[in-house]
Amino acid sequence: MYLDIGSTRIFHCPICEVDTPHCVKGKREAMYGIICTNCQNGSVVSDLDLRIYQLKWEEELQAILDSLVEYPIDDEGDADD
Secondary structure (H helix, E strand, O other): OOOOOOOEEEEEOOOOOOEEEEEEEEEEOOEEEEEEOOOOOEEEEEHHHHHHHHHHHHHHHHHHHHHHHHOOOOOOOOOOO
């Protein structure tokens, strides 16, 4: 996997402990330097870890979206009141 410098990936920041977009700042072999968009701290992460975390995050997001389709939110509220 190759990520362009300046692109973003969701990752869990070890400093602020938030799943947030991280901006790719540099690459050396299989390692990426990334910056948290929440706290601005940097991390060095392997491309495999970035890929796995992104896939897990996308799967979780898809499950949330699927549940909204299966159980839509009733905008009218309780009509019997």
